[in-house]
Amino acid sequence: MNKILVAGKVQGIVLKSENPINFLGTVDKKTGIISDNNHNLFGKSIKDVILVFPSGVGSSVGAYTIYSIKSNNSAPLAMICQKADLTVATGCALANIPLITISNEEFNAIKNGMKISLDTSSSNLIQYQ
Amino acid sequence: MELTRDEESALKGEQGEIMQMAYRILVATGEATDAEKLIPIEWAHLSGVNYNTIGDAGEEFLSSISNDARVTVKTTLNPMGFDIDNVANYGLDENFISKQLSIKNSYEIMGVIPSFSCIPYEIFDIPKNGTQVAFAESNAAIHANSFDNLKTNKESAFSALASAIVGKSPYSSIRKDDTPNIIINMKVKNPNELTYGILGFFAGKVGDTSVNISGLAEMDKRQCKAMCGGMGTSGTCAKFIFGDGDSDCEKIDFDEKEMQNVHDELNTAEKGDLITLGSPQLGLDEISDLTSMLKGRSFQKRCMVFCPRTVKEQAKKIGYITELERAGCEILSDCCTCLTPLINKENVDAVTTNSIKGAFYLKNSNGVDVNLKSLSQIVQDETR
Numbered sequence: 148m149n150k151i152l153v154a155g156k157v158q159g160i161v162l163k164s165e166n167p168i169n170f171l172g173t174v175d176k177k178t179g180i181i182s183d184n185n186h187n188l189f190g191k192s193i194k195d196v197i198l199v200f201p202s203g204v205g206s207s208v209g210a211y212t213i214y215s216i217k218s219n220n221s222a223p224l225a226m227i228c229q230k231a232d233l234t235v236a237t238g239c240a241l242a243n244i245p246l247i248t249i250s251n252e253e254f255n256a257i258k259n260g261m262k263i264s265l266d267t268s269s270s271n272l273i274q275y276q
Numbered sequence: 277m278e279l280t281r282d283e284e285s286a287l288k289g290e291q292g293e294i295m296q297m298a299y300r301i302l303v304a305t306g307e308a309t310d311a312e313k314l315i316p317i318e319w320a321h322l323s324g325v326n327y328n329t330i331g332d333a334g335e336e337f338l339s340s341i342s343n344d345a346r347v348t349v350k351t352t353l354n355p356m357g358f359d360i361d362n363v364a365n366y367g368l369d370e371n372f373i374s375k376q377l378s379i380k381n382s383y384e385i386m387g388v389i390p391s392f393s394c395i396p397y398e399i400f401d402i403p404k405n406g407t408q409v410a411f412a413e414s415n416a417a418i419h420a421n422s423f424d425n426l427k428t429n430k431e432s433a434f435s436a437l438a439s440a441i442v443g444k445s446p447y448s449s450i451r452k453d454d455t456p457n458i459i460i461n462m463k464v465k466n467p468n469e470l471t472y473g474i475l476g477f478f479a480g481k482v483g484d485t486s487v488n489i490s491g492l493a494e495m496d497k498r499q500c501k502a503m504c505g506g507m508g509t510s511g512t513c514a515k516f517i518f519g520d521g522d523s524d525c526e527k528i529d530f531d532e533k534e535m536q537n538v539h540d541e542l543n544t545a546e547k548g549d550l551i552t553l554g555s556p557q558l559g560l561d562e563i564s565d566l567t568s569m570l571k572g573r574s575f576q577k578r579c580m581v582f583c584p585r586t587v588k589e590q591a592k593k594i595g596y597i598t599e600l601e602r603a604g605c606e607i608l609s610d611c612c613t614c615l616t617p618l619i620n621k622e623n624v625d626a627v628t629t630n631s632i633k634g635a636f637y638l639k640n641s642n643g644v645d646v647n648l649k650s651l652s653q654i655v656q657d658e659t660r
Contacts (some may be wrong), residue, residue: 152304154287176333206430208324211333218336231308237434240304241297270538 153247158264167207179221203235213238289541301630306446320440324433342382393584412436415507462491473632476506488521505633545645548628553581555634557615575604
């Protein structure tokens with residue numbers, strides 16, 4: 148379901164994860180690089196991308212991690228999830244990173260490496276370029 | 277979510293950056309939990325105090341917002357990592373102590389009452405029936421909804437802080453009249469506080485936002501607390517309702533076998549190197565009970581007892597603290613068994629406790645084994 152959790156307008160390249168993300172312990176706070184070698188984005192940086200993933204998992208303290216990543220200028224431009232969870236929702240709210248949830252069909256339609264723009268004030272939340 | 281004109285203006289940043297951030301948190305939380313609006317609250321209780329849990333990122337965040345952020349409703353605070361009066365005895369490093377003091381300082385600057393307690397429902401007056409509050413500590417949120425006739429979401433550290441600053445909270449399902457879809461039949465005979473803790477843990481696992489529980493006799497304070505502590509540990513469930521529920525409810529028995537399953541999951545040692553009592557922290561009644569049970573007896577190993585500072589002060593006046601110290605107890609205020617940095621797996625293999633919540637976190641966060649038994653059993657086995 149489409150929901151706007153944190154408003155904003157950005158454009159950028161999609162980095163898509165099939166796995167959920169546990170921000171506490173999976174992401175390096177300084178560099179934004181995924182440091183968990185069991186994760187399908189292992190070694191990739193989430194800095195300045197539009198991060199698309201099913202949902203957040205794990206400790207709510209992960210919200211502070213999202214805030215830290217942003218303070219270190221290593222945060223994604225925006226996040227797009229299938230399902231809203233409180234950790235990612237509050238983390239993006241703290242860090243002022245736009246966050247929306249989308250339908251399963253649209254989630255499946257977004258591919259890694261696509262260039263998209265996201266505008267939460269537009270009726271068309273996502274524009275493909 | 278429907279916002280008023282004033283709320284929209286705050287969300288746009290027209291009332292400053294702190295208000296904007298606080299509203300962003302409330303709106304994101306509200307959207308995630310299908311709330312349709314924000315409603316005023318009269319009391320916020322914050323988690324996210326112990327440096328062990330929030331780390332450097334949390335410490336830095338609180339320090340940076342404390343310049344401008346102020347709470348606008350009565351706001352109380354969860355335990356931190358140590359008791360300043362005796363921290364020197366526990367070998368914590370300087371970094372931990374200074375970061376923890378910085379967190380304490382940030383909350384005090386924001387106007388939070390430095391209660392450092394996970395049992396606000398025992399040390400503050402309870403407002404009138406139906407009052408909306410915003411409690412982040414899981415056992416306190418469940419206690420407020422189930423026993424104190426208050427209404428709260430099971431808030432996160434962030435939504436509670438934002439609620440304290442704004443004075444409002446998302447109007448999510450648990451604040452409305454909630455109808456549980458599950459009923460748990462209590463089948464275990466002669467329950468003690470450990471049984472109730474396990475029942476709570478079991479209910480938290482099978483329940484969604486609330487559960488019906490039937491077959492319970494009248495409970496005392498210790499048993500209520502044990503249930504809330506257990507339930508808050510295992511899931512997202514935020515309320516017990518006592519009764520038989522609707523006939524179309526799914527029915528689940530809580531019997532000796534279910535109890536044994538939870539016990540086996542949490543009990544990993546035959547005996548402990550030390551004993552901890554208090555998770556949730558002990559109230560004055562429990563301190564009084566403990567004092568009577570220990571009359572003429574002494575612990576044969578270390579026993580750490582956690583209670584709020586106000587309770588310790590009252591207990592000292594009555595003479596309980598002298599008695600407990602004579603029996604070998606170390607009394608700690610401002611902190612709790614749960615997520616304590618004072619128990620370290622380098623020095624301790626296993627801990628004996630009667631707390632389900634304590635057992636879960638000792639095992640999963642401190643990495644020590646747990647020997648779980650009731651208080652009367654602990655006194656029988658560990659004192660002379």
